[in-house]
Amino acid sequence: MRLVAALIAVAAISLLHTLPVAMAVFSLTAIIAVLHRPDRRLWRRLLHVEAFILLLFVTLPFTMAGPTVATFGPLHVSSTGLWRATLIAFKVSTSVLILLVFLGGMEPERLGSTLRALHVPERLSRLFVMTARYVALIRDEARRLTETMRARGFRPRSNRHTWRSYGHLLGMILVRALERAERVEEAMLCRGYAGHYPYSPLPAPRHRDWAAFVLVSGAAILALTVDRL
Numbered sequence: 143m144r145l146v147a148a149l150i151a152v153a154a155i156s157l158l159h160t161l162p163v164a165m166a167v168f169s170l171t172a173i174i175a176v177l178h179r180p181d182r183r184l185w186r187r188l189l190h191v192e193a194f195i196l197l198l199f200v201t202l203p204f205t206m207a208g209p210t211v212a213t214f215g216p217l218h219v220s221s222t223g224l225w226r227a228t229l230i231a232f233k234v235s236t237s238v239l240i241l242l243v244f245l246g247g248m249e250p251e252r253l254g255s256t257l258r259a260l261h262v263p264e265r266l267s268r269l270f271v272m273t274a275r276y277v278a279l280i281r282d283e284a285r286r287l288t289e290t291m292r293a294r295g296f297r298p299r300s301n302r303h304t305w306r307s308y309g310h311l312l313g314m315i316l317v318r319a320l321e322r323a324e325r326v327e328e329a330m331l332c333r334g335y336a337g338h339y340p341y342s343p344l345p346a347p348r349h350r351d352w353a354a355f356v357l358v359s360g361a362a363i364l365a366l367t368v369d370r371l
Contacts, residue, residue, distance in 0.1 A: 144351075145256045147358040148244040152237045154362035161225060163369040164232040170361075171239045178243050191238050198227040276322065283318050287311055 158164045208222025245253065254271035258264070291307065298304050347355075 144244045144248070144354075145253070145260070147355045148240050150359045151240050151362040154366045155233050155236050155240075157366055158229075158233060158369045160369050161229050161232070163365055164229055164236070167365050168232045168236045168239075171236045171243075175239045175243050188235070188238055188242065191234065192231075195231045195234055198230055199224075202227040202230075272326075276326070279322065280315065280319050283322075284311075284315050287314055287318075 155164075155167060158167070203219045203223035204217050206220050206223030206226060208220035210218045211221045211224065212219040251271065253274065254267050257267035257270065288311065291311065296307060298308075
């Protein structure tokens with residue numbers, strides 16, 4: 143239910159066209175996220191997204207045609223581009239917050255069972271579950287390799303040696319990931335894996351799950367309706 147509600151909310155938010163409604167939805171979602179008290183790692187993930195959103199404010203105001211609100215030498219900041227970048231920033235931030243609140247603490251196995259219950263193809267759901275399960279292990283492997291480089295006196299600088307070292311690091315991470323994937327495949331085959339991942343059955347939705355689903359979906363549809371008025 144959480145996955146379906148989150149997808150409906152994100153789909154509705156992606157269709158918003160007015161900035162005031164997008165700001166109001168973002169404010170409400172941020173309040174809910176704070177009350178939910180998610181893990182600090184989830185907030186760091188949101189900061190990573192915001193770093194990419196900053197690129198919109200560097201490109202759109204200077205590339206879209208519209209009334210000029212500021213001038214920096216030969217560059218002109220258009221109000222249309224600034225409005226569009228702000229709208230996209232609020233929509234993306236709201237969507238990420240919704241996904242973090244609804245799906246951030248969900249186990250990969252349960253998410254895979256949910257995808258299969260929604261008739262998502264077996265290969266796609268299996269790929270998603272395996273990626274979500276082992277991406278943390280690959281991250282830990284990358285951190286150990288980085289610490290090994292530092293222990294050997296590596297100090298990142300803007301020179302050819304640094305970039306060559308980072309290239310070797312990336313290649314070693316890919317090799318370690320391939321080796322781990324082969325070991326995981328062998329272990330799965332030894333345990334009788336025959337092409338179908340054994341998903342555990344999902345519990346029946348409770349009354350509060352249905353209430354939360356109706357509330358979130360209704361709020362998303364209401365915001366989209368107000369946006370169209």
